[in-house]
Amino acid sequence: MKASLYHFKTLRDTPSDTELISHKLMIKANMIKPIASGIYSWLPLGTLILKKVENIIREELNNGNCLEIIMPLVQPKDLWDQSGRSKEYGPELLGFKDRNQRDFYLGPTHEEIITDIAKKEITSPKDLPKTFYQIKDKFRDEIRPRFGVMRAREFLMKDAYSFDIDENSMHETYSNMKKVYQKIFDRIGLDYRIVSADSGSIGGDKSEEFHVLADSGEDTLAFSDKSDFAINIELLDEKDPKKISGMSSPDGNGKLNLKKGIEVGHIFELGTKYSKAMGLTVQKDNVLKDIFMGCYGIGVSRIIAAAIEQNFDDDGILFPESISPFKYYIVLINQKGNQNINSEAERLYSELKENNIEVFFDDRDLNPGVKFRDANLMGVPYQLVIGEKTSRDRSVELIKRKNQQKEIIKINEIVNKFKN
């Protein structure tokens, strides 16, 4: 992509009324635009990154034999009455009436819809086990939307739902999904931990959360210094972090240490909560059996904010390569003075593009300082500087964004080098 054809209006000043660095940087880099409290549009740069996260998630779920579907955002209240959650869920659930006075909710999650689908689609034990998923906007009327897309009212979630014939099979599906989640977060390149968690209004017997470690995290996690014991402190009797730190671990092994985390994923064994409430059964050996369910969420849009909380410096974002908007940012210097340099840069850009190397070409008629500022802000991992000095010996300067490590490379060697 060429800067002259792209749309990004980065801000010079730090936006006010932003508490978290990720919120500041996403606004500053022109990735998102607020329209109302907790409601955002995603501009081209933000959308590009969001799609990268989405694609990694989609690929790994497909590899794990999960089946992608699309469910409606607008959900009949009747289904929520069947599950008993229209009362239980609380004021985060935003409802309205259609012209015929029928009640609907904007979907904050989709257990009711998927259970209703399963009632119609799963007609024999041969249809089991099965896992469906979607990547879809959710609406939750959060009491305090804040931190940009981290806690929004409308946000993108991946939600998956599994169906099994019995409890053991559900355990197996759950543990396979946990592995798929580990692949996803490993591939994105985040420093994360898995902890036992409270199942809240989703329900079920067992749940675990995936947390990106960051000092700005809203959740406090406790880890034993001697065992694998790891828990969200909301599950402990004692809630005061000062008292928990140093306490003996409830599993009898070692002492508890605390870390802050941002919840990016949550997986649940639901058991038969929704099947019982809504009548999801299957006949096996002449007996009607309640189907065992699991559900599995990932905060797709939140991941981007969390990745930034973990990867930034004074100049801007340091995206993990897996989700950076581009891999290389060509900084063209002094294009007015020398036509040769211009065409050299054009050629390099076309060649990289032809070889499917993700490149952003800053061909704007601006001084180098502005281009470096934007390159640093956007979090592109490598900068390719091409100007008078390098062009004379047909080379470019490659700068690693993270540590400013510099290297001179011959132009005719670049494509081969980058392809490997």
Ligand code: ATP
């Ligand atoms: P939280 O405790 O942060 O409110 P939750 O327990 O309500 O999260 P789930 O219902 O498990 O969240 O939703 C699945 C995932 O969706 C969460 O792990 C989180 O990453 C993401 N998520 C939840 N609420 C929001 C929100 N308001 N804005 C952005 N992402 C969210």
Ligand code: MG
């Ligand atoms: Mg919540």
